[in-house]
Amino acid sequence: MVDVGPISGTLPDLLRLATVPVFGVLAYRDIRTRRIDSITWVPLTLLGVLLLGVEWQRAAAAGGTDLRVFVLTTAISVGFVVSLAYVFHFLGAFGGADARALMTIAVLYPSYPGYVGGEVLSVAGVTIPVGDPAPVAVLSFTILTNAVAWGIAYPLLLAARNGAMGHVSKRMFVGVPVRWDAVPETHGKLLDSGSRGIGERLRALVYPRGTGLDLDAVRMYLRWRGATLAELRDDPDRFRDPDSLPDEPNDPTDGAVDLDVATDGGEPVDDVDGVEEAVAAEPAAADTDHDESDIDPWGAAAFLDDIEGDAYGTSPARLREGLDRLTTEEWLWVTPGIPFLVPVFLGLVAAFVYGDLLVGLLRVLGLV
Known part of the structure; x- marks a missing residue:
């Protein structure tokens, strides 16, 4: 366990947590310019590979369930989410920066903090995420589903903004x-x-x-x-x-x-x-x-x-x-078409702090 003041967690957990503001800066830049240089994702991806190497050594030493969980979550994150990002880009649903962002997230955030060795990430005595775990404990996949949830809410927020300004039209949900x-x-x-x-x-x-x-x-x-x-x-x-x-x-x-x-x-x-x-x-x-x-x-x-x-x-x-x-x-x-990095950043924050938004919503509705 690594202790830093009121925050505790494994070193890879803390390094991943430190990258969250980076995605916030990139999301803001994408709003202002709609341009993200492709070189931006290289250091983040390399950091993700390095952290996977550290966690591989830890899981291999522990063996048993820890090793199987590490291999499974990493395989789903890197194999499935990266492939999904490529397919979306190929079909034209994602731009180049959007696809690279999702691929980087798949490598950088394959699992929830602290899954190795049973350790948890704690901030000021509060264990996070605070919400219910997702059915599939792959953090990058949760980030993606959270981004989709924010995307679904966007037309409602846009309509509320237009209504408040007096722009009432059937287009108020989309423009x-x-x-x-x-x-x-x-x-x-x-x-x-x-x-x-x-x-x-x-x-x-x-x-x-x-x-x-x-x-x-x-x-x-x-x-x-x-x-x-x-x-x-x-x-x-x-x-x-x-x-x-x-x-x-x-x-x-x-x-x-x-x-x-x-x-x-x-x-x-x-x-x-x-x-x-x-x-x-x-x-x-x-x-x-x-x-x-x-x-x-x-x-x-x-x-x-x-x-x-x-x-x-x-x-x-x-x-x-x-x-x-x-x-x-x-x-x-x-x-306006909000850049994909915006719901991704919001989904990233929600995944770290709460967990899976869709699972939480389904639980509130009594569907799970």
Whole structure:
């Protein structure tokens, strides 16, 4: 047993507890920038591997039940949760940072604190977690289910926020109204024009990469063609003409609001001033030799053909529809789409302090 003031537990337990604030900082950064550099997860993963090595030695020395529990929980955490994160990323439900975060958690938090040797983690005399244990004693899996529980509560919290501000609409559970001139500084996805039902809008919260026009893609488009949203609104007919596209498009960047951050797996944008100047630049003069049979409103198809990648799953039709609305409507509903790291961090704190939120809820309802 390791004693540190009012806190006691095994050394791996205490080191894992010390990493919780790190995830809090990362969640806050993800809210502000929606960008987490992939190198961030390397030291946390290495720490998890090191702690697994220490606990392996302890469990192997104890043998018997301790060794079997260690092998089982580690196998489920690393084998199942890592595979689940990869599958979600492959299907497009998770971004790269989301998948890496879950994989890191699987390695760093395979088991509840103190399961080796019967020791417990105690803070000021209170044993944690204080709630009922999960049916499967794998901490990373509990963190994931807790994150899902927070995600389920999010539409209700969003509706309460909108209701308090007087924004009562059937969209109040999935989005917030944003004035057009705030869009260039806003994270999220542009909600569809209203032809889709509430079920499909809720899908944007569960499967955010598959629905709506990502506002990062809008920023990429504006930077690529060297124009601001205000300029498009001032003369939409001109900018709808694909002949107004610049002869030499600018670097679209990755669409980040804050350009002075590294992209997920990419490099920081160093020449911020240069990009800002490109955004303010005038498009090239229209070419009168336009072939009417090749009309491409807004140059959306040309933009997607020219850039690397898919601009967050954007299609030419979706980009055209979004630009039509951005240049004609004063207020637009945007799905803020909380970064996955936020419910993960809340789920992590809840797992350490309470345990499994879903098990607790089912117990309150008398279902378990």
